[in-house]
Amino acid sequence: xxxYAGGDMEAFERLYERHRGGLYRYFLRQSHPLVxxxxxxxxxxxxxxxxxxxxxxxxxxxxxxxxxxxRLVDHxxxxxxxxxxxxxDDCPEAATADAHPGPQRLxxxxxxxxxxLALVAGLPEVQRQTFLLRHEAGMxxxxxxxxxxxxxxxxKSRLRYAMDRLxxxxxxxxxxG
Amino acid sequence: MITEDQDSRxxxxxxxxxxxxxxxxxxxxxxxxxxxxxxxxxxxxxxxxWVAGGALAGVVVLxxxxxxxxxxxxxxxxxxxxxxxxxxxxxxxxxKETVQRRVLxxxxxxxxxxxxxxxxxxxxxxxxxxxxPDSEVVAPQAEPRARLQQAPxxxxxxxxxxxxxxxxxxxxxxxxxxAPxxxxDEPASAAPAPATAVKESTATTPASQGAWYLQVGSFxxxxxxxxxxxxxxxxxxxxxxxxxxxxxxxxxxxxxxxxFAGKDTxxxxxxxxxxxxxxxxAVRVEE
Numbered sequence: 302x303x304x305y306a307g308g309d310m311e312a313f314e315r316l317y318e319r320h321r322g323g324l325y326r327y328f329l330r331q332s333h334p335l336v337x338x339x340x341x342x343x344x345x346x347x348x349x350x351x352x353x354x355x356x357x358x359x360x361x362x363x364x365x366x367x368x369x370x371x372r373l374v375d376h377x378x379x380x381x382x383x384x385x386x387x388x389x390d391d392c393p394e395a396a397t398a399d400a401h402p403g404p405q406r407l408x409x410x411x412x413x414x415x416x417x418l419a420l421v422a423g424l425p426e427v428q429r430q431t432f433l434l435r436h437e438a439g440m441x442x443x444x445x446x447x448x449x450x451x452x453x454x455x456x457k458s459r460l461r462y463a464m465d466r467l468x469x470x471x472x473x474x475x476x477x478g
Numbered sequence: 479m480i481t482e483d484q485d486s487r488x489x490x491x492x493x494x495x496x497x498x499x500x501x502x503x504x505x506x507x508x509x510x511x512x513x514x515x516x517x518x519x520x521x522x523x524x525x526x527x528w529v530a531g532g533a534l535a536g537v538v539v540l541x542x543x544x545x546x547x548x549x550x551x552x553x554x555x556x557x558x559x560x561x562x563x564x565x566x567x568x569x570x571x572x573x574k575e576t577v578q579r580r581v582l583x584x585x586x587x588x589x590x591x592x593x594x595x596x597x598x599x600x601x602x603x604x605x606x607x608x609x610x611p612d613s614e615v616v617a618p619q620a621e622p623r624a625r626l627q628q629a630p631x632x633x634x635x636x637x638x639x640x641x642x643x644x645x646x647x648x649x650x651x652x653x654x655x656x657a658p659x660x661x662x663d664e665p666a667s668a669a670p671a672p673a674t675a676v677k678e679s680t681a682t683t684p685a686s687q688g689a690w691y692l693q694v695g696s697f698x699x700x701x702x703x704x705x706x707x708x709x710x711x712x713x714x715x716x717x718x719x720x721x722x723x724x725x726x727x728x729x730x731x732x733x734x735x736x737x738f739a740g741k742d743t744x745x746x747x748x749x750x751x752x753x754x755x756x757x758x759x760a761v762r763v764e765e
Binding site: 305308309310313314317321322325326329330338341342345346349350352409410411412413414415417418421436437464467468471475476477 | 481484485487488489491492493494495496497498499500501504505507508509511512513515516693696722730732759761
């Protein structure tokens with residue numbers, strides 16, 4: 302990023318290439334595809350705008366996803382429809398399997414994948430974001446906490462909730478192998 | 479299976495399924511904006527050549543639109559936008575080959591792009607899950623759920639028209655040398671299982687727990703499942719289409735060959751199907 306700040310376009314390309322997929326999917330799992338595209342572009346536009354002001358206080362990735370998180374929250378506020386900062390520290394108990402589609406057995410791997418994506422989309426927002434920062438951005442709990450402006454303990458319990466819920470809801474065949 | 483293993487499994491599954499990348503026009507827009515910011519036109523063939531701002535009306539309009547649309551956030555308090563206006567910056571050292579070598583990510587080979595976009599993903603064999611959910615052949619090359627012995631079975635040449643042994647699930651103790659009993663209406667050429675002592679894995683189940691099948695495809699559209707079934711039947715495989723309601727809105731139609739008496743016959747059929755161009759993988763279905 303610093304190299305891009307110095308005008309190195311190739312450096313930007315490398316940064317972009319490295320993060321474009323994860324960042325895009327981060328938004329894609331949380332909003333309509335067209336909205337995801339818009340938010341995605343906005344974040345990169347901000348990165349570009351801030352080129353000369355960039356100071357390597359934190360890893361680029363953390364900064365990028367902090368921008369992303371804030372942009373998403375901002376988007377939801379504008380939409381006015383969601384309660385964003387849901388009950389922070391009291392994550393619900395390990396979820397029951399009420400979201401399970403029923404007695405059908407899923408043994409096709411692709412169905413497992415599709416079901417999992419649907420389950421991720423159905424997670425409560427902060428838990429979903431935590432899950433995505435872990436799995437799309439590859440962040441540690443400390444990084445997640447920083448990106449979401451919360452404590453590491455909170456991030457940990459949110460991730461635990463997300464994993465518990467996914468595990469409970471997905472067809473158990475998908476967990477085998 | 480303990481929780482940590484299951485968590486890993488969830489994470490692995492997620493990474494396999496999560497392969498989408500931004501569309502090409504988005505990539506282009508971002509790169510153009512980035513390029514404008516460093517005062518360099520992305521596709522200029524002129525190397526160091528300076529391009530006056532706004533040489534490309536389209537590019538300018540696009541970048542202006544992007545810039546003006548950006549919300550104001552607090553992270554880096556922004557003074558007036560300077561991207562579209564050609565504010566002079568001290569020119570940093572220039573990479574002469576930058577322009578000629580730059581290739582848009584969208585123009586790069588798709589394979590490498592997919593790999594780059596998902597650096598944490600497992601082996602590329604799962605890349606195609608990012609494409610349409612209704613692609614013809616479903617199976618991954620790996621068999622996440624197969625409990626088959628690792629020892630490869632006998633060479634496949636003879637199995638092109640093998641019909642799997644139908645009906646009852648074999649007893650473990652009987653091994654797999656049961657002479658196949660062909661159902662009355664079935665097109666036959668059954669290949670007897672070889673006499674190798676097959677050490678059954680625990681997953682060959684007694685009848686009460688289910689049977690092994692080879693799943694060849696799974697589709698939302700029934701007619702595609704029917705087509706596949708017809709093709710397989712023509713080749714001599716006994717197969718059926720099972721309908722499965724996955725969610726309120728999702729019904730999958732699975733095409734399965736089987737059931738199989740034992741691992742050997744399953745494995746041979748799998749090879750036969752592979753030779754015929756069908757990727758199948760083993761599934762256990764509990765009845």
